[in-house]
Amino acid sequence: EVIRKRLLIDGDGAGDDRRINLLVKSFIKWCNxxxxxxxxxQYQRMLSTLSQCExxxxxxxxxxxxxxxxxxxxxKIYKEIECSIAGAHEKIxxxxxxxxxxxxxxxxxxxxxxxxxxxxxxxxxxxxxKELEALGKELEHLSHIKxxxxxxxxxxxxxxxxxxxxxxxxxxxxxxxxKLSEVEDAQEASMETxxxx
Amino acid sequence: MERAVxxxxxxxxxEVFQALQRLHMTIFSQSVSPCGKFLAAGNNYGQIAIFSxxxxxxVELGNSVLHFSLxxxxxxYSMVSTDRHLLSAGxxxxxxxLWAEMLKKGCKELWHRQPPxxxxxxxxxxxxxxxxxxxxxxxxxxGDCQLHTMDLETGTFTRVxxxxxxxxxxxxxxxxxxxxxxxxxxGAVRLWDLRTAKEVQTIEVYKHEExxxxxxxxxxxxxxxxSDWMVCGGGPALTLWHLRSSTPxxxxxxxxxxxxxxxxxxxxxxxxxxxxxxxxxxxxELKAQVPGSSPGLLSLSLNQQPAxxxxxxxxxxxxxxxxxxxxxxxxxxxSLSF
Numbered sequence: 188e189v190i191r192k193r194l195l196i197d198g199d200g201a202g203d204d205r206r207i208n209l210l211v212k213s214f215i216k217w218c219n220x221x222x223x224x225x226x227x228x229q230y231q232r233m234l235s236t237l238s239q240c241e242x243x244x245x246x247x248x249x250x251x252x253x254x255x256x257x258x259x260x261x262x263k264i265y266k267e268i269e270c271s272i273a274g275a276h277e278k279i280x281x282x283x284x285x286x287x288x289x290x291x292x293x294x295x296x297x298x299x300x301x302x303x304x305x306x307x308x309x310x311x312x313x314x315x316x317k318e319l320e321a322l323g324k325e326l327e328h329l330s331h332i333k334x335x336x337x338x339x340x341x342x343x344x345x346x347x348x349x350x351x352x353x354x355x356x357x358x359x360x361x362x363x364x365x366k367l368s369e370v371e372d373a374q375e376a377s378m379e380t381x382x383x384x
Numbered sequence: 385m386e387r388a389v390x391x392x393x394x395x396x397x398x399e400v401f402q403a404l405q406r407l408h409m410t411i412f413s414q415s416v417s418p419c420g421k422f423l424a425a426g427n428n429y430g431q432i433a434i435f436s437x438x439x440x441x442x443v444e445l446g447n448s449v450l451h452f453s454l455x456x457x458x459x460x461y462s463m464v465s466t467d468r469h470l471l472s473a474g475x476x477x478x479x480x481x482l483w484a485e486m487l488k489k490g491c492k493e494l495w496h497r498q499p500p501x502x503x504x505x506x507x508x509x510x511x512x513x514x515x516x517x518x519x520x521x522x523x524x525x526x527g528d529c530q531l532h533t534m535d536l537e538t539g540t541f542t543r544v545x546x547x548x549x550x551x552x553x554x555x556x557x558x559x560x561x562x563x564x565x566x567x568x569x570x571g572a573v574r575l576w577d578l579r580t581a582k583e584v585q586t587i588e589v590y591k592h593e594e595x596x597x598x599x600x601x602x603x604x605x606x607x608x609x610x611s612d613w614m615v616c617g618g619g620p621a622l623t624l625w626h627l628r629s630s631t632p633x634x635x636x637x638x639x640x641x642x643x644x645x646x647x648x649x650x651x652x653x654x655x656x657x658x659x660x661x662x663x664x665x666x667x668x669e670l671k672a673q674v675p676g677s678s679p680g681l682l683s684l685s686l687n688q689q690p691a692x693x694x695x696x697x698x699x700x701x702x703x704x705x706x707x708x709x710x711x712x713x714x715x716x717x718x719s720l721s722f
Contacts, residue, residue: 287649294650297666298613301633302626 203243210236405429409722411701414685415463415470417483420692423685423699424486425707426460426472427722434486435707435720437687437695464513464522466536469494471522473510476501478524478534499524499532499541514555516578518562525552525566531576545576547583553618556607558627565609567616571602575627587630589616595623595635606645606654613666615652617642622654624666634668643702644684653698653713655681661700663713677719678704 210233217229410428417424421438458475465471470481477496485491501508508527515522516533521542525531529552531545550569557564558575563584567573575585589595590602597620605618613633614625622636622645642656651671652664657680660673681702687695697717698710705722 290650294666297650300667301624305626305629305631305633 203240206236206240206243210240406705406722409705410459410682410703411705411707411722412459412461412682413463413472414683414699414701414707415465415472416685416687416689417470418465418467418689418691419483420687420689420695422483422487423687423707423720424463424465424470424472425701425722426456426463426474427705428459430456430458430460430474431722432460432463432470432472432481432486433722437697437709438692458509461509461511461526462513464515466515471513473513473524473526475509476507478510478513478522495539497534497539497541499534500544501528508551511551511553512555512566514557514564516557516562516564519578523555523564525555525568527551529568531555531564531566533578543581545581545583547574547576547586548572553603553605554607556609556614558609558611560611565607565614567604567607567618569603571604571619573604573607573614573616585627585630587625589620589623592620592632594632595621597621600641605641605643605656608645608647608652610647615645615647615654617645617654617656624652624668634666636662636664636668637670638662643680643682646684646686648686648698653684653686655684655700655702661698661710672714674710674713674715676700676702676708676716677706678702678708 213229213233213236217226217233220226220229408428411425412428413426415424416422421436423435423437424432425435426432456472456474456477456479460472460474463470463472465483468483470483470486472479472481477498479496480494481491482494499510506528510524510526512525513522514525520536522534522536523531524534529546529548529550531543531552532541533543533545534541545564548566548568548570552566552568554567555564556566562578564576564578565573566576571588571590573587573589574583575587576582577584589604590598596602601619603619604616606616608615609627612627614627616623616625617636618641622638622642623632624634624636625632636652636654638654638656638658640657642654642662644656645652645654647653650666652666653661654664655661655676659677659679659681660675661681661684662670663672663674665671678701681700683701685699687697687699689695696711698713699707699720700710701707706719707721708716708719711717
């Protein structure tokens with residue numbers, strides 16, 4: 188539709204084409220023209236159209252060059268962007284590896300912390316050793332005391348035993364003596380009554 | 385939430401049945417395919433649905449359910465994937481399916497086996513499956529309080545580990561020394577050495593004052609281990625344990641019992657009775673709580689398959705017919721539905 192409208196408007200073609208056609212027609216007219224003045228003005232007009240055509244051609248050439256250079260520029264930028272995308276991919280992969288490593292480290296640290304907490308609950312080794320030593324010394328000391336007390340007890344027991352046995356002996360001897368003296372008294376009494384009759 | 389059915393349309397019997405089924409569905413287990421692009425989910429009706437993660441991620445809410453099949457007679461309690469197979473376990477049996485065939489309709493199971501139970505009358509459920517890649521074997525644990533080891537190449541059951549006094553809920557593999565941890569209803573986490581087939585260590589979680597919550601019970605619902613550390617939760621509070629010294633180091637302050645827990649990078653993700661997926665740091669701080677769409681969550685699955693790094697998502701499923709997909713751990717991207 189749009190093409191049809193443009194064709195209708197343009198007639199023979201777009202601006203430059205039309206100019207070239209007009210140039211050809213005006214050249215033919217100039218060749219066939221009669222008077223000098225008309226021919227000269229026609230000649231001038233032709234020159235101007237020619238220069239106009241050259242001008243537009245120069246413009247299009249420049250535009251073409253510019254387009255080529257823009258294309259190159261875009262190609263370059265495209266390649267650079269591709270490179271940076273690839274670089275970013277690599278960096279992402281590396282960062283992922285680093286994340287995994289960091290997670291492993293964190294896990295190890297947390298395991299360590301968990302164990303450390305449990306260990307902290309238990310009392311310190313130095314303190315326990317010191318306590319053990321002190322207790323050991325006390326034990327020794329107490330056993331010494333016990334030994335000495337026992338020795339004393341034995342000694343006392345032996346002494347008492349000696350004492351008691353001597354007392355018993357003394358008692359025995361006293362009893363014996365009493366008995367003897369009783370018997371003697373009885374004998375004397377009987378001897379006294381005997382010679383009387 | 386629920387698919388809104390306009391009142392003007394008369395409801396047929398099948399539609400009512402389907403709607404009721406979806407309402408009462410619980411998704412117990414999930415597993416990611418070895419190529420990383422598909423997710424299988426097993427529910428309490430015995431169905432296994434395959435969801436296409438790739439199409440779900442790039443085409444929002446597209447038809448991402450490929451199909452589902454009635455796999456087991458009972459609920460599918462646990463699933464695990466090997467390089468080419470999907471192993472699913474439910475009431476007493478383990479079934480194997482080929483992943484390549486699961487994508488087509490009407491696939492049949494490759495094999496199914498039943499571990500040797502003590503009496504033939506009891507058919508205990510299998511609550512947990514664990515793959516031991518070094519030995520190429522599978523460990524099953526469940527209602528009969530024992531751990532059975534099955535060799536994947538020959539299909540024979542090699543070992544039976546006894547020691548639990550009540551049924552076992554969950555298993556975890558400790559990679560460095562090839563040990564298996566199992567936690568169960570009796571409240572003890574037992575470590576078994578796979579080479580000597582003996583119990584190495586027992587941690588009775590409910591006996592420690594810091595984490596025991598007697599009003600919840602003593603059951604251990606979830607286990608996860610990181611070779612030196614272990615997280616367990618359930619009845620007692622969710623706690624981080626240092627395995628070498630068997631001491632509880634951090635208690636995570638959450639009241640709801642947690643049903644699934646896992647280590648991820650430097651975080652601990654847990655999900656349980658609440659609506660949210662909780663993200664904890666090892667120091668006990670709650671980093672984030674991301675709400676999902678189910679009222680309670682039973683399983684979490686992280687798609688870390690190296691073959692499909694673009695499908696790296698966290699999926700959570702539980703007491704509803706929906707599987708929530710989290711692309712970034714900060715928010716719920718979308719939900720896949722049975």
